Every structure is written in C-alpha cells, then in structure tokens.
Amino acid sequence: MNNKEQGFINLNQEIIDGCVAGDQKAQFQLYKQYYLSMYNTSLRIVRNDAEAEDIMQDSFLSVFEKIQTYEGKVSFGAWMKRIVVNKSLDALRKRKVEFVELRNHDLEPEEPIDENERKYQIEEIRSSMELLPDGYRLVLSLYLFEGYDHQEIAGILGINDSTSRSQYTRAKLKLLELLKK
Numbered sequence: 001m002n003n004k005e006q007g008f009i010n011l012n013q014e015i016i017d018g019c020v021a022g023d024q025k026a027q028f029q030l031y032k033q034y035y036l037s038m039y040n041t042s043l044r045i046v047r048n049d050a051e052a053e054d055i056m057q058d059s060f061l062s063v064f065e066k067i068q069t070y071e072g073k074v075s076f077g078a079w080m081k082r083i084v085v086n087k088s089l090d091a092l093r094k095r096k097v098e099f100v101e102l103r104n105h106d107l108e109p110e111e112p113i114d115e116n117e118r119k120y121q122i123e124e125i126r127s128s129m130e131l132l133p134d135g136y137r138l139v140l141s142l143y144l145f146e147g148y149d150h151q152e153i154a155g156i157l158g159i160n161d162s163t164s165r166s167q168y169t170r171a172k173l174k175l176l177e178l179l180k181k
Contacts (some may be wrong), residue, residue, distance in 0.1 A: 012076050019067045027064055035060070038084045044141040045088035047130060055091055059084045059097065085146065089156065092134060128178040136171035143168055 014032070018026025038059060041053035046121070062083055070079055129137055142148045143164075149157065150164040157164070 015071065016067065016076060019064060030063075031060055034080060037077070038080060039085050041081055041089045041146065044145055045085065045138060046091050047134075047137070050089075051091060055087045056084065059087050062087070065143055081146065085156065086133040086144070089138075092138065095134070118124055124179065125175070128175055131178055132174055136174060139164055139167040140175070 012030070015026050015029050015033075019030055036057060037169070039056045041054055042055040043049065045051050046055065059080070063080055066083075070076065129140065132140065141152055142153045142156065143150070150161050150168070153159075153164040154161045159167075
C-alpha cells in the first residue's frame with residue numbers, strides 16, 4: 001500500500017522509491033537531506049562526535065537495507081529518527097547506562113522559575129547538559145529535543161512512565177543548578 005492510499009503524502013516519495021530500487025543517486029540524495037539532523041540526534045544521546053558519526057553511518061546502512069519496510073504511517077524523517085535513536089540507545093546500553101526508579105517522596109519540590117531570570121545562551125545549556133548523568137541527559141534530550149512523550153520514552157528505554165517523569169524532573173533541576181553556577 002503506498003502513502004497516498006493511506007492518506008499520507010510523503011514529499012520525498014520519489015527519492016524513497018529510488019532507494020527501494022537501489023538507485024545510488026537517490027540514496028545519496030537521501031543521505032544529503034538527512035545526515036546532519038540524524039547526526040545531531042545521535043550526538044545529543046551519545047555525547048561523542050566519533051560515536052555519533054559511526055551511529056549515523058550505521059543507521060543509514062540500516063535504512064537502505066530496511067527501506068522497503070517503510071509503510072508511510074509516519075513521516076519518513078520520523079521513521080529514520082527512530083532507527084537513529086534506537087542505535088544510539090544501543091550504544092549507551094553497551095556502556096551500561098542505568099536508570100534509577102525514584103519514588104514521589106524522593107523528588108525535591110521544584111522551585112518556581114522566574115521567567116525573567118537571566119537567559120542562557122544555547123552553548124551554555126549544551127555544555128551544562130554534557131555534565132548531566134547519562135540517564136538524566138538522555139530522558140531530557142528525548143523529551144525536549146526529539147519530541148517524545150514520557151510514555152514513548154518509557155517504551156524506548158524499557159523503563160516505567162514514572163521513572164521517565166522523575167528522571168526528567170531531576171534532570172531539569174540539575175541542569176538549572178549547573179546553569180546558575
């Protein structure tokens with residue numbers, strides 16, 4: 001069933017069809033179109049340039065091998081991003097990132113944030129995020145930058161919704177603490 005039959009029109013369908021047919025020019029076009037965003041997605045998760053590059057390359061190989069399984073139920077970019085996120089998470093699991101279950105009483109009350117407080121530069125936030133423990137940084141990145149909700153994050157990471165929420169809350173508090181220094 002093609003995308004039009006499902007009511008979803010993919011702007012890249014001609015390129016995707018070329019990739020399904022094994023057309024190297026189409027594959028290169030697809031690569032040029034998505035490599036930077038997929039690299040950045042991986043980099044936010046693994047925090048290592050070389051590793052993110054390897055993951056991105058491996059992800060493209062997987063995309064080209066599995067492209068015929070793309071059903072058009074979501075945008076092609078979202079389908080691809082899921083592959084990159086999963087491969088990035090696999091890399092973290094090899095490093096044995098642990099997620100700790102937190103109970104509600106373990107959470108410190110969140111202090112109200114003055115919206116007029118000093119605005120932080122993107123680079124300050126990025127460098128402060130690098131200092132977060134992997135579990136905190138990963139949940140924060142998936143929620144804020146990749147747009148996943150807590151239920152989706154829980155499914156991706158194999159944790160409970162409540163763990164995702166508590167990691168996110170802790171990550172925000174820790175990030176604010178780092179930014180205030």
